[in-house]
Amino acid sequence: MAKGIIFIADGMAGRPLAELGGATTIEAAETPNMDLIAEQGECGILDPIAPGVRPGSDTAHLALFGYDPYQYYTGRGPFEAIGAGLEVKGGDVALRMNFATIDDKGVVIDRRAGRIQEDEGTDELASLLNGLEIDGVKILCKASTAHRGAVILRGEDLSGEIEDADPHREGSPIPKARPLTEEAERTAGLVDKLIERAKELFGDHPINKKRQKEGKPTANCILLRGAGIAPRVQPFSERYGIKGSAVVEVGLIRGIARFLGLALIDVPTATGGYDTDEKALARAVLTALKKYDLVFTNIKAPDLGGHDGDAIKKISAIEKADRMLGIIYEGIKESDTHIAVLADHSTPVAFRDHTGDSVPIAVWGKMTRPDGVTGFGERPCSGGGLGRIRGMDLMPIMLNLMGASEKFGA
Amino acid sequence: MAKGIIFIADGMAGRPLAELGGATTIEAAETPNMDLIAEQGECGILDPIAPGVRPGSDTAHLALFGYDPYQYYTGRGPFEAIGAGLEVKGGDVALRMNFATIDDKGVVIDRRAGRIQEDEGTDELASLLNGLEIDGVKILCKASTAHRGAVILRGEDLSGEIEDADPHREGSPIPKARPLTEEAERTAGLVDKLIERAKELFGDHPINKKRQKEGKPTANCILLRGAGIAPRVQPFSERYGIKGSAVVEVGLIRGIARFLGLALIDVPTATGGYDTDEKALARAVLTALKKYDLVFTNIKAPDLGGHDGDAIKKISAIEKADRMLGIIYEGIKESDTHIAVLADHSTPVAFRDHTGDSVPIAVWGKMTRPDGVTGFGERPCSGGGLGRIRGMDLMPIMLNLMGASEKFGA
Incomplete structure (x- = not known):
């Protein structure tokens, strides 16, 4: 079976900003590695929960792990x-x-x-x-x-x-x-x-x-x-028949990953702040990939830029996430690994909190259908071959590409 | 009331193949008739069940007939x-x-x-x-x-x-x-x-x-x-208020069509193999269209090419399906008939079984909105006006175009 990585740049997506000439912070940032994934892979936009619905970190991640938040989110x-x-x-x-x-x-x-x-x-x-x-x-x-x-x-x-x-x-x-x-x-x-x-x-x-x-x-x-x-959940490995691990900075998301039964990988120099060690995070993902089928990773810094209402800091954090992605890409580019790059939600600088806007997604690997999109961003990805999907679609799509799905019917 | 045809080239969709210069078998095949339908009609991609979900022939067809497989598929x-x-x-x-x-x-x-x-x-x-x-x-x-x-x-x-x-x-x-x-x-x-x-x-x-x-x-x-x-189903004609028939080769799909109450049309020279008589199948569709409002047809050969892992045979089978479509098109082009052209699922040559990838779809007829897509295929259709839809959406879309839908509300 092939391997998979779900790479989340937390809150990375946003809205056009006049101060950036109408670009979003992703579109304004220098993101050569996200662009490469978009160009060689298959792109789309994703509603973490459903169109227009403003996700929390908890509900967005439940959905991205394939656990319907309307069923499993039982309160604060x-x-x-x-x-x-x-x-x-x-x-x-x-x-x-x-x-x-x-x-x-x-x-x-x-x-x-x-x-x-x-x-x-x-x-x-x-x-x-x-x-x-x-x-x-x-x-x-x-x-x-x-x-x-x-x-x-x-x-x-x-x-x-x-x-x-x-x-x-x-x-x-x-x-x-x-x-x-x-x-x-x-x-x-x-x-x-x-x-x-x-x-x-x-x-x-x-x-x-x-x-x-x-x-x-x-x-x-x-x-x-x-x-x-607390909801009773079928553990991740049982639900999907694969071994999952998480390289995640924030307590809430670490907690959700552990609650679903993913193995947590600690990265001592990951601070969850702007100053986090993206290289160590990337290396931890590559190490985890040796032992686990699917590695889920989340770098928090871009979301902070959104909450802080600071476009410059957010752009810089997105560029940091891109460098992390570059190290991961170098480590997997010759292997049979699929990677999805996306945000868990939008945190527009002008709104300073999560919004219900869709987020861009690019999925790269041998089994994808490259679609002519040449760069990563909210607008470029919206014209891609994945069309408009939902957070709950991500796990089935990854399992399908990894060859890890059961057939429904005969 | 206008008439309708649902034309399934079984398992026709797939993934890019290096041996085809990165084209899929549909994209590599000469399909002038599918291209014409795409150019003059409205295109999109369709998830037979849901994004990433690997369909069986049974569950995919239940969905395409508008019967939710999660409700009606009661086991092997x-x-x-x-x-x-x-x-x-x-x-x-x-x-x-x-x-x-x-x-x-x-x-x-x-x-x-x-x-x-x-x-x-x-x-x-x-x-x-x-x-x-x-x-x-x-x-x-x-x-x-x-x-x-x-x-x-x-x-x-x-x-x-x-x-x-x-x-x-x-x-x-x-x-x-x-x-x-x-x-x-x-x-x-x-x-x-x-x-x-x-x-x-x-x-x-x-x-x-x-x-x-x-x-x-x-x-x-x-x-x-x-x-x-066995599920209790409302017969097709009662559910939709139209008379349906099926020109289908494979036992399982014939069985499902009959179970739902569609009239089965026999085509003695249809073998269900690479050597099937596509001309006779096309003629049977045109004949059935005189008596029935909606004719559902499935030509099996492209799926065999996928299961056999043989790109050349699959391309040849898709071209056979295209010739069948050409005869049908000639028979309906002056009439008030809508036709949907699609696959029931992907059967990529490299995977040799059904995958959960989306399939291309083109719908042609007077009531569609041509969208600028100029050829039929997984990638071209993904940019079309239908966007990303699901198998369960097909019947409502056809009924709407045929003017055969009841209004929901006033």
């Missing part, structure tokens, strides 16, 4: 937990957590505990809840960025059908977690008990005593919201 | 029976059958009865089971190619939810047909009884006495597998 809780690095299992109930501040009457006076930061002890506070058992249900807890974190309830007879134990504004006490169904009563009770335990464990903790001294709002309780049941 | 058994020429009805339980050899202890020693051939009496053996009645359930049985055949159980309270009565390896006895649900217990028992009857009827049969003398494994029993319930 499970995916916050996955992104925080918790080992989420199908059937877990997961919630988003805020460290917060309550006064001595239990009224929430700061929903973000003074925007407490990772280096101010959030890991340690989370670890006090992690591993608890309440009424036979196991609690897992992890801090993520700033005042955020995630909680998992693992056990029997749990439900995600509960309302938030979060007043969503300051000046109110924490509401009980209201069950939306009869089956959810037990889970709602567990959430309330967990919040009580957090109050007991956090109240006099040295981290909070220090904050008090410094005049900062203490992290003396938690708010829990966005409950959902 | 019913479609083997349909292909064998049994008159399958919705609700029948159908199974694939092997003639096999057991020793005197009942152990399977050859799952294919020495690969017994059609001219060695398989029809006669099958006819011994055909028409039997067991516990009020009617048995239909027919041999197909070599050691294969199909069985139908027709009656009340039957289920397709049974495991195979086939050890799937030699050296083991035939297992009982294990029911997967309580409702399937009766069906499983019937399958076991049918196998016992086959043993009784085949054991001392002259065909087997002859095989014994010749030192060949006898066809002294049957194995049954791939059970499924």
Whole structure:
């Protein structure tokens, strides 16, 4: 069987910018390697979810891995937990957590505990809840960025059908977690008990005593919201009959890859920032390709340029992604490997967030049908032989080219 | 109402071949008539099922007839029976059958009865089971190619939810047909009884006495597998309000057309091989068009070239299909008829089997929007006005052009 690579330059796609003479940042960037893939391969445009739908990183990646986000995306809780690095299992109930501040009457006076930061002890506070058992249900807890974190309830007879134990504004006490169904009563009770335990464990903790001294709002309780049941998924290798691995920088996408059962490859010098080590990422992809059938890789920097609204930084990040692609191409050009180059969504500089625009895609390898497109970009690729496809089409297309598909029928 | 023709050159689509200077076999073939249809009509690419999905002939044709294969393809058994020429009805339980050899202890020693051939009496053996009645359930049985055949159980309270009565390896006895649900217990028992009857009827049969003398494994029993319930379908004429007929060579596709209620037109000189009589096929299409609103036709030869891995034979077969199209075109060019020209799937010469690649399509007739595409082929058509469509879209598109569609809404 042939091998495959899915190469994602995160958020690379965008919209025309007047400051670039009407070019998009991809079109303005020098991308000789993406252009080569486009010229020698087959091009098209891809809607990560569906035309016009604005994808999150989570839903876009679920779709690109071939797991329908409308079926498998069960809410922010499970995916916050996955992104925080918790080992989420199908059937877990997961919630988003805020460290917060309550006064001595239990009224929430700061929903973000003074925007407490990772280096101010959030890991340690989370670890006090992690591993608890309440009424036979196991609690897992992890801090993520700033005042955020995630909680998992693992056990029997749990439900995600509960309302938030979060007043969503300051000046109110924490509401009980209201069950939306009869089956959810037990889970709602567990959430309330967990919040009580957090109050007991956090109240006099040295981290909070220090904050008090410094005049900062203490992290003396938690708010829990966005409950959902983690989806039960068929592992990637079972679903497709191939071995997959992921060379990915961002926690959320790493988490999704691990949750689907792909092997994670660590690249210590990959920072997930503008300064990431694209050469090390490329080398890790080539190494992984020796052992795995399909390697999925995502370089984050182009998306940062979009979120930062900085065309120059975004162009530079796209050029960095292109250099990464060049090293990968050199490593596979004589082999029986197919590679798809695309973005997971658009992050236009002028919008500074994900949009529902389509993204360009080029697929290169021996089994493709080169189509006369001569450069990579939103407009050039739209005239290519792949036409307009969707994120969910990517895995079937790759498996077909790799000769790894089962026939449907006879 | 206008008339319509769906013209399938079976498996015609493919991938670029180095030996053809990077052309596909369609692109390398001389196809003046397909090119004319493309130039004067509207072009696109079509995924028989969905992008990347490898279709069987059965699932592809279900989709092209507008019957969603994910709903109507209920397994190999019913479609083997349909292909064998049994008159399958919705609700029948159908199974694939092997003639096999057991020793005197009942152990399977050859799952294919020495690969017994059609001219060695398989029809006669099958006819011994055909028409039997067991516990009020009617048995239909027919041999197909070599050691294969199909069985139908027709009656009340039957289920397709049974495991195979086939050890799937030699050296083991035939297992009982294990029911997967309580409702399937009766069906499983019937399958076991049918196998016992086959043993009784085949054991001392002259065909087997002859095989014994010749030192060949006898066809002294049957194995049954791939059970499924034939789908209940709304007949073609009822579904679309038009009269359809089929000029088709291959048993499986003839069977599907008949199962859906299209009128089958026989063409005695159509062999289904490279040597088929394309002129007679074309004339049959034109004759059928006088009586029917839509004529569906399939010429098999191009697919054989793909399965045989022979580019020269495939090109020659595509040119034969093109000559057939030329005769049809001459017959309809002054009339109010629309014709769609396409493949049912790709069968690339280098892959020698169906792939999940898209296929080119051109639709010609007064109501189309010619789009500037000047030749027929995978790449040229991908730039056409139809864009990228799916097999399930074909019937609605044809009905619309023919003025035969109901309005959805007011």
